Amino acid sequence: MKISFSEIEALLPGYLSGDVSDKDRAMIDDWRSESPDNEAFYLESMKSWQALTLLNEMEQFNSFEALKKVNAKISQPQSAKWWITIQRVAAILLLPLLIYSGYLTFQNETKVIPQEQVMMQTISSRQGMVTQFALADGTKVWLNSGSELQFPTRFAGNKREVMLKGEAFFEVTKNEKLPFRVNTNELKVEVLGTSFNVVSFDDETQSEVVLVTGKVALSSEKGPIVKEYGNMIPGQRAIYEKEIQKVTTREVDVAKYIAWRDGNLIFQDDSMEDVVKRLSRWFNVEITISDPEINNYIYKATFRNENLVQVLNLLKLSAPIDYRITDRKALTSGDFTKQKVFLMKKKS
Helix, strand or coil, rough: CCCCCCHHHCCHHHHHCCCCCHHHHHHHHHHHHCHHHHHHHHHHHHHHHHHHHHHHHHHCCCCCHHHHHHHHHHHHCCCHHHHHHHHHHHHHHHHHHHHCCCCCCCCCCCCCCCCCCCCCCEECCCCCCEEEEEECCCCCEECCEEEEEEEEECCCCCEEEEEEEEEEEEECCCCCCCCCCEECCCCCEEEECCCEEEEEEECCCEEEEEEEEEEEEEEEEEEEEEEEEEECEEEEEEEEEECEEEEEECCCHHHHHHHHHCCEEEEEEEEEEHHHHHHHHHHCCEEEEECCHHHHHHEEEEEEEECHHHHHHHHHHHHCCCEEEECCCCCCCEEEEEEEEEEEECCC
């Protein structure tokens, strides 16, 4: 069925925000694949949507209606010149937003770039938030709290490559001619078309990959040392130890490791050390365990949309612990310190 431009214009805001039916999503996907011009229009709309999301955080205006106006302007003659102007305005708005809020961000060049060059874009997910978006090839990405993904606005050459800092879940669009590669600080994950979760924070000693569907190949690069670790199969979790460049793999319940996409935290026989690590990142707080014995406690719980205090109170019910929260302190720079939480054994 042929879809009109007005229908596409009406569906794009929901498609970009993730609030669209499977039928309408498939319709947009088919339209994008019909011609290079359609795909180019979609990419410009995606950039506009990301800029409007930033403005929406600051001004709380109707970004759905605004995107329709943006698309109408893009479709007019001399739209390239107008688009450069929009990018410059967005860049001016972006700088203070980066400094003070850490909201979803993007970085674009404001000059016309030759066709053979590729423009890089960076999206960051602020603390306590999950950011969902699509790459140029249709690959879906969920970016977890405090994470960052750098990627090209279009994929060129013989590979699709992105750079991850933090945690992300990928549903990769299959393309046997163009492998998809996730680069972290050391660990490299290469796939054709599959779904998987990657965790790699620069300040942690381990990285991990959990494979949901398909197949992935793991390798690492540490200075001149390059190692290959073979393939994973669905249902496996691979832990990469950065210090010794070693990978260990075991079968797991993958639901536990991808529940964060829906705002859930699942703990299944996890040590307090692991619980604290995940809670610290999710709530952007600094949690200190005052009594070493607490590290040996094992937890099994599921949290859905609870705030930090609610989570801590639930932990108190399942183990003999108590907690103390200190207020954030203002710094001379105008920023604030992280909120601190101290865990200790409950007094008898």
